[in-house]
Amino acid sequence: MKFNGPVWKFGKDIDTDAIIPARYLNTTSPEELAKHCMEDADPTFPQKVKAGDIIVADKNFGCGSSREHAPICIKAAGVSCVIAKSFARIFFRNSINIGLPIFECPEAVDGISEGDVVSVNAADGTIVNETTGATFKAKALPASMQELIAVGGLMKYVQAKLAAKA
Amino acid sequence: MGMTITEKILAAHAGKATVEPGELIHAQLDAVLANDVTAPVSIKEFEAHNIEKVFDKERVIFVQDHFVPAKDIKSAEQAKIMRDFARKHELLNHFDVGEMGIEHCLLPEKGLVGPGDVVIGADSHTCTYGALGAFATGVGSTDLAAGMALGEAWFKVPETIKFDYDGVLPEDVTGKDLILHTIGDIGVDGALYQSMELTGTAIENLSMDGRMTMTNMAIEAGAKNGIIAPDKTTLAYIEDRAVRPFKVYASDNDAKYVREIKYDVEKLEPVVAFPHLPENTKPVSEAGHVEIDQVVIGSCTNGRIEDLRLAAKIFQGKKVHKNVRCIIFPGTQAIYKQAIKEGLMEIFIDAGVAVSTPTCGPCLGGHMGILAKGERALATTNRNFVGRMGHPESEVYLCGCNVAAASAIAGRIVHPREVE
Numbered sequence: 001m002k003f004n005g006p007v008w009k010f011g012k013d014i015d016t017d018a019i020i021p022a023r024y025l026n027t028t029s030p031e032e033l034a035k036h037c038m039e040d041a042d043p044t045f046p047q048k049v050k051a052g053d054i055i056v057a058d059k060n061f062g063c064g065s066s067r068e069h070a071p072i073c074i075k076a077a078g079v080s081c082v083i084a085k086s087f088a089r090i091f092f093r094n095s096i097n098i099g100l101p102i103f104e105c106p107e108a109v110d111g112i113s114e115g116d117v118v119s120v121n122a123a124d125g126t127i128v129n130e131t132t133g134a135t136f137k138a139k140a141l142p143a144s145m146q147e148l149i150a151v152g153g154l155m156k157y158v159q160a161k162l163a164a165k166a
Numbered sequence: 167m168g169m170t171i172t173e174k175i176l177a178a179h180a181g182k183a184t185v186e187p188g189e190l191i192h193a194q195l196d197a198v199l200a201n202d203v204t205a206p207v208s209i210k211e212f213e214a215h216n217i218e219k220v221f222d223k224e225r226v227i228f229v230q231d232h233f234v235p236a237k238d239i240k241s242a243e244q245a246k247i248m249r250d251f252a253r254k255h256e257l258l259n260h261f262d263v264g265e266m267g268i269e270h271c272l273l274p275e276k277g278l279v280g281p282g283d284v285v286i287g288a289d290s291h292t293c294t295y296g297a298l299g300a301f302a303t304g305v306g307s308t309d310l311a312a313g314m315a316l317g318e319a320w321f322k323v324p325e326t327i328k329f330d331y332d333g334v335l336p337e338d339v340t341g342k343d344l345i346l347h348t349i350g351d352i353g354v355d356g357a358l359y360q361s362m363e364l365t366g367t368a369i370e371n372l373s374m375d376g377r378m379t380m381t382n383m384a385i386e387a388g389a390k391n392g393i394i395a396p397d398k399t400t401l402a403y404i405e406d407r408a409v410r411p412f413k414v415y416a417s418d419n420d421a422k423y424v425r426e427i428k429y430d431v432e433k434l435e436p437v438v439a440f441p442h443l444p445e446n447t448k449p450v451s452e453a454g455h456v457e458i459d460q461v462v463i464g465s466c467t468n469g470r471i472e473d474l475r476l477a478a479k480i481f482q483g484k485k486v487h488k489n490v491r492c493i494i495f496p497g498t499q500a501i502y503k504q505a506i507k508e509g510l511m512e513i514f515i516d517a518g519v520a521v522s523t524p525t526c527g528p529c530l531g532g533h534m535g536i537l538a539k540g541e542r543a544l545a546t547t548n549r550n551f552v553g554r555m556g557h558p559e560s561e562v563y564l565c566g567c568n569v570a571a572a573s574a575i576a577g578r579i580v581h582p583r584e585v586e
Contacts (some may be wrong), residue, residue, distance in 0.1 A: 026240035094306035
């Protein structure tokens with residue numbers, strides 16, 4: 001899978017309340033949630049984000065609450081992937097589970113500015129800043145997670161396991 | 167090589183003699199938990215994949231605590247999805263209005279989690295149960311749906327940081343101050359992906375309520391879990407409550423830690439975390455002149471009976487400042503009833519405090535105490551992120567129950583001794 005798009009850049013410790021404030025957690029509809037994506041970090045984000053855009057953020061992205069609504073709203077807003085220096089652990093698991101591609105790469109974060117066009121090759125973790133020409137390499141996902149993605153996500157794994165038990 | 171308490175619990179639940187940090191395991195789950203915000207997403211996943219039944223009707227625990235009694239029609243619909251699922255699958259531990267409490271106050275109280283358990287919850291503060299000597303961690307709704315179906319989950323065995331809280335707590339310093347001080351020291355990602363093992367004489371002398379306040383906030387340092395080895399205090403709390411047999415684990419003397427951090431608690435004073443991260447801590451004496459509009463006492467962090475007693479001791483014979491709204495949320499119905507029995511409610515009401523049914527509402531800016539633009543709250547809750555309690559331009563400061571009560575009386579953030 002390859003992604004290519006302009007970057008929206010965010011700072012460190014972007015928490016899940018900033019990604020999707022609790023006042024909107026009375027729905028599970030991805031489309032509804034997307035209307036408020038990143039609202040408390042940047043109130044204009046839901047209006048300006050376009051399909052294929054990429055989020056680049058500093059350390060500890062997605063800290064705080066376990067709300068899966070956070071990666072769901074980012075994905076539903078059309079963001080193709082998130083690159084950060086590090087991710088909070090529940091957000092990391094949730095992103096893998098719902099199929100939001102995420103890449104940990106501190107060097108890329110320092111080498112990318114807002115508005116740069118970036119391309120990402122998910123297979124090998126290569127990140128290219130098309131605007132500056134700089135190339136970076138993200139940490140590879142652990143093998144077990146790559147397997148989960150290969151079978152179509154955690155719930156597909158659950159289905160297969162239940163079928164094997166039956 | 168010896169193992170830590172977290173490693174021992176995970177090894178036992180993965181059917182292994184030993185595990186090491188970094189190892190990926192599949193662990194059997196003793197309980198899985200969801201609430202009215204996270205369960206509907208889990209249920210959607212569960213049903214979309216045509217899974218017929220939950221792995222155990224007793225161990226899948228649903229607590230309606232975030233937006234019920236329903237704050238609006240959409241929340242009522244979410245609660246109903248959960249209610250309908252609980253009835254269809256005949257869940258034995260579905261706690262609805264009238265029986266519910268704030269989940270992390272309720273589950274220990276009901277003995278639904280115990281020492282040696284592995285518990286996942288679709289709520290980040292699930293790490294609270296580490297105070298009982300359980301491995302408990304927050305997950306998202308899809309992980310929870312998988313746990314509901316299989317009764318197992320995958321984990322990467324975390325490295326452990328050992329914290330040693332040495333000494334006798336000074337008067338006015340609570341478990342909340344210890345954990346805020348710790349987060350202020352190591353930062354909001356200071357224990358990212360790691361286990362926080364809390365030890366030392368100050369922990370040994372801390373009550374279960376104080377311990378739960380501490381492990382509750384392990385997530386605010388990015389930790390996977392917080393844990394305290396069971397001792398006589400733990401056993402006295404859990405023995406008559408536990409619904410299942412439990413097992414006590416302790417770290418080996420030669421267990422390996424990634425870091426060891428020691429605090430001399432005798433040097434501490436009450437702590438306040440300034441906006442907008444729990445790591446922005448200051449001793450209350452250095453808070454300066456910070457006027458407040460609202461005080462919230464309660465939540466899964468500080469909504470237990472000891473917390474209410476501490477607040478009541480300060481409110482006794484005093485009045486909430488005329489410019490402050492003070493709201494108290496007991497954690498469960500049993501805590502509420504106990505507070506009535508002990509006369510705490512009378513003290514609160516005489517002081518001009520509003521007392522609510524248990525709910526997570528104000529802590530996450532859901533309902534029952536939302537802030538307007540520019541308003542400032544002091545809360546005994548766990549997060550002070552931008553917009554956490556309402557308008558994105560409002561502010562939340564975090565503290566323990568004594569500082570919260572004293573500040574409600576003073577109208578600004580003060581040390582408890584200032585209102586004596």
